[in-house]
Amino acid sequence: MAQAVWNKLKELEKPTLGQLFAGDPARLDTLATRFELGEDAAAGAIRFDWSKTHLDAAHIAAFEELAAAMDFAGRRAALFAGDIVNPTEGRAAEHTAQRGVGSDDSVRLAADLHHRTAAIVEAIHRGAMGEVKHLIHIGIGGSALGPALAIDALARDGAMVDVHVVSNIDGCAMEQAFAACDPATTMLAIASKTFTTIETMTNAESALQWLRENGVEDPYGRVVALTASPDKAVEWGVDETRVLPFSESVGGRYSLWSSIGFPVAMALGWPDFAEFLAGAAAMDVHFRDAEGAANLPLRAAFADQYYTRLRGCQTRGVFAYDERLALLPDYLQQLEMESNGKSVTFDGQPVDGPTAPITWGGVGTDAQHAVFQLLHQGTSLVPVDFIASIAPGDDLDPAHHRILLSNCFAQGAALMAGKPSDDPARAYPGDRPSATILLDDLTPGVFGALIAFHEHRTFANAVLMGINPFDQFGVELGKAIANQIEQGGTRFDPSTEALLALSGIG
Structure with a gap:
């Protein structure tokens, strides 16, 4: 059935x-929707x-047929019911329950x-653990990207x-954090689902050593653990009263809503974090x-599938015209590429077409002077998402924000319209697609809804492709080989052996 629809x-x-707008006066009403977070x-x-x-x-009618053929309604119902939707690991995916829906x-x-x-957040803010001015949050992947973005x-x-x-195991990252913090007023948050992730635990040991070397008598007393394996955190040395668990059914890149959001609540205060959850x-x-x-x-998934499957687009650009969302492309890279970067279907069969495109992007207007040349005149067709806020995030002359938004809207218009010229070097072909996500304001609630939208978009794409977005075995192979290198005794290809020798590792 699905193949017939394809x-x-x-x-x-x-x-x-141009033809689509000319042929359908109601097109904007059909495809531009204002989503209200509440009454x-x-x-x-x-x-x-x-x-x-x-x-x-x-195309929309056919994609709706495809959604029916792929049992979108059933897969969605299973997601919210807490049924197993990650068959390779035998798990549910219950990140929505963290927001109260499940x-x-x-x-x-x-x-x-x-x-x-x-x-715990409110107790720390009240001074129950002494003066706390700084928090070093140590994690990797979803345990770091989400908190950093938020x-x-x-x-x-x-x-x-x-x-x-x-997040980086590179010691320069830890030293940069140390340089910005006073150890006497610093707490540590260790975020690891298993509490065994080598990068995270190595960084955690270095942070404890830094506290010791700078006169903190009980460094473990300055640690809060965020984990789905509380027993491992206690065994490592964290007092059970400062272990904040989350459910095993919450995946790493979907974990911002759980106790992994602790550093966000520490920065914002719990009321704003609760608003963030409510928006999602x-x-x-x-x-x-x-x-x-x-x-x-x-x-959105219909459009994603159109460009990936029907137009052969291998990438998707995301450009935030808001400095506060500078980390959003990085966050979406993991969410989309780790979730849907697969080559087998939900039941383990080879896929019959491309799956996730490469997600990339940047911040406007910087990106206009770096990569938009390719978007406008290059040979690759790249669908683009523009994201902006009507309300500014600064108190400067309103001209700043007016020019920022003007550039954002102009880029979408220019990509679509193009501009002919007798000089080929100055000709713009146009007919290049974009979508615009325009926030009223970047509040905690609106931000929560924006991130939840992208999570569900990723899941919808997975359903339409018949793949499992909740495992990530592709992350493991390189890490396993790195462990073999650490342990020694394993021979590799000549190139790798030469690199190890030159680095003094082999």
Whole structure:
């Protein structure tokens, strides 16, 4: 059934963007939607505009057929019910329960764990653990990318605690954090689902040593552990009262909503973190209840599949016209490429087409002077997402923000319209797609909805491709070989052996 739908999709005509707008006066109303986070206008809203993509009524109808053929409704229901949706590891994926949307038991457990996290956060802010000015958060992958993004986006103005996120095993990263912190007023957060991740635990040992060398008598007393393996954290030396668990069914790159969000709550305060969760929950309810192309993450997945499968696009660009979202492309790289960078289907069969494109991007207007030449005149077709906020994040002359938004909107218009010229070097072909995600303001709630939108978009793409987005075995092979190098006794290819010898490792 699904293959028949793909065959139909491949045979459909592909009008230009100009033709699509000219032929459908209601196109903007159909493909640009304002998502309200709540009935109260103060909750905020996001405008999702997919009208400058090549989706039309025929393609949307066929993609809705594909969603039915791939049992999108059933897979979505299983996700929210807490059923096993990660068959290779025999696990549920219950990140939405952390936001209050999921099975009753999982929602209750998440609420209890949040209560525990909130109590510790508020106690620290009240001074129960002495003066705390700095927090070094140590993790890797989803345990670091999400907190780093959220703190950079939301805590630039008057953070309650100065948070430094360290993920790289390169000692320069740790030393940079040490240089910015006073050990007498610094706490450590160790974030590891298993509490065995070698990069994280090596960095944690170095941080403890730094505290010891700088006069902290009980460095373990300055540690909070964020983990799905609380027994391992206690065994390592963390007092059980400062272990903040999260469920085994919460995957690393979906874990920001769990106790992994502790450093975000430390920087913002618990009320703002609760607003962040509520914004994500609003998107959860929409994704759970809306059908067909009215479902915003599913509609985005239709466009993603159109460009990847029908137009052969191997990359997707994400450009945030907001300095506060500078880390968003990095975050989405892991979310999308680790989730959907697969070559087998849900049941282990080879896929019959491309899966995830390469996600990349940057910050406007910097990116305009670096990579937009390729977007406008290069030979590669690259669908682009533009993300911006109507409200500025600064208090400078309004001209700054006006020029920023003007550039953002102009780029989408220019990619679509192009510009002919008798001089080939000055000709712009146009008909190049973009989507725009326009926030009313970058509040904790709106930011939560934005991140949840991308999580559900990633899941919807996986369903349409018939793959499992919740395992990541591709991460393991290189790490296993690195462990073999550490242990010694294993022979490798001549190139690797030469590199090891030159580095003094072999």
